[in-house]
Amino acid sequence: MSHILDRPIWSALGTRHSALAQGGALARRYLPSVSxxxxxxxxxxxxxxxxxxxxxxxETLLVVQSTEALVPDGMTAVSRASLVQMLAAEPLPEIADxxxxxxxxxxxxxxxxxxTLTKPGPFTLGAQRFGSFWGIKQGGRLVAMAGERLKQPGYTELSGVCTHPDARGRxxxxxxxxxxxxxxxxxxxRVSLHSYATNTAAITLYGSIGFKLRSDMHVTALTLTQ
Structure with a gap:
């Protein structure tokens, strides 16, 4: 039986992010200004x-799912990459700082x-429409942030985790x-997240704070065939 997070974009757009969706009963996408x-x-x-x-x-549409995405007629897969999807094994406490x-x-x-500098994953000016983002500023400059992205019933994705190179190691x-x-x-x-399978540093960090692997995932970038 499939899990609601096997096609996390599909399940988000059909539920908690339906207001951000374009499409219908067969295929959906986020508003271009969002993602x-x-x-x-x-x-x-x-x-x-x-x-x-x-x-x-x-445009380059991005498909994330647990199986390799099939390429529609008239489109080309310009890139494919392996991801891991992780879940917090236990509820994490709210902290203050x-x-x-x-x-x-x-x-x-x-x-x-x-x-853009740190490349945590796809990001746009409209990213805050996914959910809330928090950050740390030093001297008025944003040096670290993280926020919420895909949302399904009972789940929210932790995303956009990045630190400016000048502030790393802290x-x-x-x-x-x-x-x-x-x-x-x-x-x-429950908290979910995705990381490139090659990003061992991030996967190790998430594992150290209580995240466990739920599934291997795949991301495919699709464009219309010229």
């Missing part, structure tokens, strides 16, 4: 055709710049991960 994450509910030809219909020329502040719309550009990534995970757990939800 290029897209999904089908299954691998039937009609579902793949519906996914292709959601793509615009020049005076350095951490809730980020707002006025921080969107600084958030994008930090994410445990800020660990702090931000624990801070956001604690916020999620306090709501009675």
């Amino acid at each position: 290029l994450f897209s999904a089908t509910g299954d691998d039937r030809p009609e579902s793949l055709k519906a996914l292709r219909a959601l793509a615009s020329p020049g 005076p350095r951490v502040e809730l980020l707002g719309e006025e921080d969107a550009q600084a958030m994008l710049e930090l994410a 445990g800020l990534g660990r702090l931000m991960s624990l801070y956001v995970a604690g916020k999620i757990c306090t709501r009675g939800e």
